Amino acid sequence: MVSAMRSAFLSVLLLLPQAAAAATVPLDLSGVRPGPISVVRAEETVAISWPDETGREWRAVFSLDPAKPLIVSIGTGTDVIVRDARPFYQGETGKRRGGWYAFFDDPTTHPEGTRHVQGTLQLRGAVARSVGERLEIVFEGARLGSFDGGLAYTFYPGSRLIQQEAVLTTNEPDVAYYYDAGLEMAAPSDRRPGNNMSTEVAFYDTDGVLRRNTSNGLQAERVPVQARYRTLALRAAGGSVAVFPAPHRYFFPRDFTSNLAYVWHRAWRGRVALGIRQLRDENWQYYPWMNAPPGRPQRMGVFFLLSSGAPDSALADVLRYTNSDRFRPLEGYKTLSTHWHLADTVQAMANGFDWTPPFKPVLKAMGVDASMIMDFHGDGHPGDLTDLRLDELHAYFAALRAQSDSDFLLIPSEEANVHLGGHWTLVFPKPVYWFMDRPGPVPQISKHPKYGTVYSVGNAQEMFDLVQREGGYMYQTHPRTKGSTGFPDKILDTPYFRDPSYLGAGWKALPSDLSSPRLGDRAFDLVDELNNQGLRKRLLGEVDVFQFDQTHELYAHMNINYIKLDRLPAFDRWGDALAPLARGEFFTTTGEVLLPDVDLRASSATEIVAAVRADWTFPLQFAEIVWGDGQSVHREVIELSETRGFGSRRFEWRAQANGWKWARVAVWDIAGNGAFVNPFWRP
Numbered sequence: 239m240v241s242a243m244r245s246a247f248l249s250v251l252l253l254l255p256q257a258a259a260a261a262t263v264p265l266d267l268s269g270v271r272p273g274p275i276s277v278v279r280a281e282e283t284v285a286i287s288w289p290d291e292t293g294r295e296w297r298a299v300f301s302l303d304p305a306k307p308l309i310v311s312i313g314t315g316t317d318v319i320v321r322d323a324r325p326f327y328q329g330e331t332g333k334r335r336g337g338w339y340a341f342f343d344d345p346t347t348h349p350e351g352t353r354h355v356q357g358t359l360q361l362r363g364a365v366a367r368s369v370g371e372r373l374e375i376v377f378e379g380a381r382l383g384s385f386d387g388g389l390a391y392t393f394y395p396g397s398r399l400i401q402q403e404a405v406l407t408t409n410e411p412d413v414a415y416y417y418d419a420g421l422e423m424a425a426p427s428d429r430r431p432g433n434n435m436s437t438e439v440a441f442y443d444t445d446g447v448l449r450r451n452t453s454n455g456l457q458a459e460r461v462p463v464q465a466r467y468r469t470l471a472l473r474a475a476g477g478s479v480a481v482f483p484a485p486h487r488y489f490f491p492r493d494f495t496s497n498l499a500y501v502w503h504r505a506w507r508g509r510v511a512l513g514i515r516q517l518r519d520e521n522w523q524y525y526p527w528m529n530a531p532p533g534r535p536q537r538m539g540v541f542f543l544l545s546s547g548a549p550d551s552a553l554a555d556v557l558r559y560t561n562s563d564r565f566r567p568l569e570g571y572k573t574l575s576t577h578w579h580l581a582d583t584v585q586a587m588a589n590g591f592d593w594t595p596p597f598k599p600v601l602k603a604m605g606v607d608a609s610m611i612m613d614f615h616g617d618g619h620p621g622d623l624t625d626l627r628l629d630e631l632h633a634y635f636a637a638l639r640a641q642s643d644s645d646f647l648l649i650p651s652e653e654a655n656v657h658l659g660g661h662w663t664l665v666f667p668k669p670v671y672w673f674m675d676r677p678g679p680v681p682q683i684s685k686h687p688k689y690g691t692v693y694s695v696g697n698a699q700e701m702f703d704l705v706q707r708e709g710g711y712m713y714q715t716h717p718r719t720k721g722s723t724g725f726p727d728k729i730l731d732t733p734y735f736r737d738p739s740y741l742g743a744g745w746k747a748l749p750s751d752l753s754s755p756r757l758g759d760r761a762f763d764l765v766d767e768l769n770n771q772g773l774r775k776r777l778l779g780e781v782d783v784f785q786f787d788q789t790h791e792l793y794a795h796m797n798i799n800y801i802k803l804d805r806l807p808a809f810d811r812w813g814d815a816l817a818p819l820a821r822g823e824f825f826t827t828t829g830e831v832l833l834p835d836v837d838l839r840a841s842s843a844t845e846i847v848a849a850v851r852a853d854w855t856f857p858l859q860f861a862e863i864v865w866g867d868g869q870s871v872h873r874e875v876i877e878l879s880e881t882r883g884f885g886s887r888r889f890e891w892r893a894q895a896n897g898w899k900w901a902r903v904a905v906w907d908i909a910g911n912g913a914f915v916n917p918f919w920r921p
Contacts, residue, residue: 262302269367274395277366277373283310284364286373290314290398291883296544298393298400300375304361308377308389309423312400317476317546323423326513327357327404327538331383334412338529339719339749339760341491345414345527346518355383357404370879371395372857376405382417384408387535392908394857396882398545398555401908404538413530416490419540420481420502420513427475428505430455435505439463439512440478440549441470444497444789448550453505462499462515467563468794469556470501471549472512480543480552483514485560486828487757487910488539489794490516490526490750495783497791514540526749534753541909558884559855559909563793565605565829571800574815574824575601576610577653577663577715577744577780581617583630586637596787598641603788606798607806608647608815610665611638615653621674628671628689635669642809649812653715657701658734660717660725663744666710667813676700702734709813710739711820713778717743717764726764730773741819742768742775742916745826746782746797755859756906757828762864762914769900769917770866776916778819779826799824800832827913830855836903836915843920846874846893846901853886856907863893865901872898878905 262282270277275288285299299310309323332345332352346352358381366375372395376388385406392401402419428437435455443449444464453461463470469482481501483489488500504511530536545552557563565573582595601609614620618630638648651665656674671689676682676696682703686692695701705712712734714726726743729735743764747757756762761777768775779797786792802823807814818824825833835851846863858878865872874893881887895901904914 263304263361263363265302266363266365269365270373271368273368273371275368275371275373275393277375284366284375286375286393288373288393288395291396296398298391300364300377302361302364308359308361312544313476314546319474319477319479319544319546320421321424323421325357325359325389325402325404326420326422326511327380327382327417329355329382329415329417331355331413331415332527334414334529338531338751339723341526341716341720341748342524343414343526344524353383357382359389370877371882372879380404380406382406384410384413385530385536390537394883394908397857398543399883400542400544402540402542405535406538407533407535408530409532411532413532414527415530416516416527417538418513418515419538420511421479421542422504422509422511424508425474425505425510426508428510429508433507435507435510437503437505437510438473438549439470439503440553441465441501442467442553446788448553450549453503453510455505455507457504460502460504460511460513460515462502464497464499464789465501467553467557467560468500468514468791469553470503470512471552472503472510473549477544477546478549478552479512480545480549480556481512481514482541482543482556484539484541484909485830485911486747486794486796487750487752488514488516489791490528491746491748491795492522492526493524493782493784494522495786495790495792495795497789500791528750528752531751531753536752538752539909560793560830561855563604565798567605568800568832568834570802570804571834572607572803572806572815573605574608574610574799574801574819575606575781575796576778576799577782578609578611579613579615579653579782579784580611581613581785582611583613583634583637584617586640587633591637591640595641597785598646600786600788600790600792602646604793604796607645608649610649610651610663612651612653612663620652623673623675623677627673628686628692631669631671632689639809644808645806647806647809647812647815649815655721657695657698658712659729660722661715661720662722663713663715664705664710665816666708667816668708670704670708670710672704698732698734702737705734705739706737711741711816712739713741714743715780716746716748716782718760719748730768730771736773738774738820740775742777744780744782745777746780755910756904756912757910765917766864766866766871770868770871772868774917774919776822777826777914793829797826797828799826822916825913825915828911830909830911831858831905831907831913833903833905833913833915838901838903838918841901841920844894844896846895846898848891848903850889850891850903850905851887852889852905854881854905854907855884856909856911857881857883858885859906859908861889861891861903861905863891863901863903865893865895865898867895867897868899
């Protein structure tokens with residue numbers, strides 16, 4: 239009991255100054271420009287005022303006295319929602335051994351071990367600056383273990399969204415880390431006799447049911463919550479405040495999507511707190527964590543959304559940013575996801591083909607129209623050379639046919655991983671029966687009395703022959719990491735990789751590096767290099783997770799491909815859904831940014847002209863035109879800090895690009911969510 243109380247006491251003291259100061263710290267306002275957000279300095283405070291989506295004015299007051307809580311108050315009119323508040327940060331740091339792309343790397347097994355680190359703030363100065371219409375204020379003097387820097391708050395006109403970030407840098411080599419973040423604030427009206435509390439907390443449980451709990455303050459530690467949509471809200475005296483992480487950027491890539499309770503709250507003796515957290519998944523041996531290359535500032539963010547209403551209303555406002563974790567319909571497009579290891583076939587063989595697998599209602603509810611399933615990855619008998627393998631393939635086709643309908647298509651594919659190098663996916667436009675080896679004198683092509691033509695593939699050439707004969711497609715899964723470490727680099731000169739049937743590689747937010755404003759740099763670097771070498775390769779969004787149900791935190795690990803397709807084909811014509819991928823007629827997104835139209839046809843030999851229609855939820859951060867001339871890769875960044883949330887607009891962006899051969903376009907928002915199209919080649 240004493241230990242628990244001491245731990246709670248230390249948490250409450252998070253970010254208190256190490257020593258009281260007698261005077262306020264300096265404040266630099268030279269970077270502030272006139273605009274919708276105003277900044278006013280008083281003797282001991284600085285006040286920021288901005289309008290929300292209805293034009294109502296909100297005001298955040300920060301203390302410049304290091305001896306006092308950083309946030310004096312945040313509210314609107316006479317409603318004060320946050321008062322006497324301190325930011326909360328803690329985390330764990332460890333060491334990488336396999337480089338920045340490492341996945342099979344567990345920092346907890348490093349000889350130096352790992353270190354729990356607690357955030358502190360010795361306030362020594364503040365700097366405010368305008369970023370387009372937005373306002374960022376940074377409070378210098380934050381530390382988290384070997385990291386140091388400042389705490390940043392960004393305010394967005396036309397929104398009640400506040401972004402809190404610890405902008406911290408380490409100079410130590412090979413650092414991997416994760417962090418928890420939040421806000422701890424006074425709640426005197428929640429205090430009850432005996433220093434107990436009565437604090438209302440609201441969230442959606444993993445079944446999607448709205449829950450309202452009352453925290454009594456008897457739990458000294460943080461209370462973790464397995465919440466759907468990664469958010470919870472607290473009632474405050476003047477309204478409510480919701481907390482949530484960046485929907486995808488905060489979640490380092492795991493193979494499993496179990497909801498590990500990523501949000502938390504606490505009530506204790508007149509103060510309440512809420513925040514986000516990461517933690518070790520002790521049921522699995524791989525810990526991707528986040529990378530911290532030396533000298534590159536990590537932006538450890540968390541979002542708060544304020545409301546003058548009840549917690550329910552704050553939650554509803556948060557859900558709009560991810561369309562309630564749904565990929566919304568878009569005219570002329572269908573959504574297609576790839577790389578699912580769901581062991582559907584072996585379960586269907588055990589339960590019957592009419593059995594509805596737990597993943598189906600989840601994907602349908604998320605707006606997923608079609609999915610490339612990749613069974614026999616740790617299940618079934620893919621390496622078998624008898625009729626058992628053929629029977630399982632036959633059951634595979636039957637199981638996916640049984641679960642497909644006019645609004646939902648499951649496409650059979652396999653992460654074959656044989657003969658060609660690394661991990662790679664194979665998908666045919668129709669049922670194909672094949673063995674992954676050809677021992678001894680077995681013919682490459684034979685006839686089976688039940689299944690017809692059967693292929694036995696014993697080497698890379700025979701694998702390539704099969705793909706060409708049956709019109710299949712291939713792509714390298716998770717390139718340069720996991721089981722594809724060193725690939726496709728080692729096979730760039732092979733006939734099969736250079737063939738158009740080898741579409742390219744998979745894109746996923748792996749690894750995590752919060753010094754980058756975008757996701758998935760590893761895969762982008764690869765596709766840019768390949769196209770600069772004259773190889774017209776593409777990226778396909780892939781998920782790469784194992785079995786899940788409605789209780790899982792799937793959306794955080796998701797991306798989707800919007801393929802140009804007016805109607806979803808029937809199961810017997812699933813190849814029609816693969817054709818847009820082969821032609822490059824699709825864009826890939828995390829869901830919050832859509833690119834229904836990207837047209838580069840007005841470009842000349844010296845200038846790239848991108849006519850773009852974009853739809854978005856979070857305010858946008860920037861767009862980029864990335865292009866290559868066969869020697870170097872170039873990047874034109876277009877700042878979009880004038881955009882507000884929930885917009886739709888047509889843009890025209892230009893880049894001077896003498897001798898360009900190919901170009902691609904991407905758009906990213908303030909939470910690191912984004913969408914991109916693949917390289918367009920100049921005729």
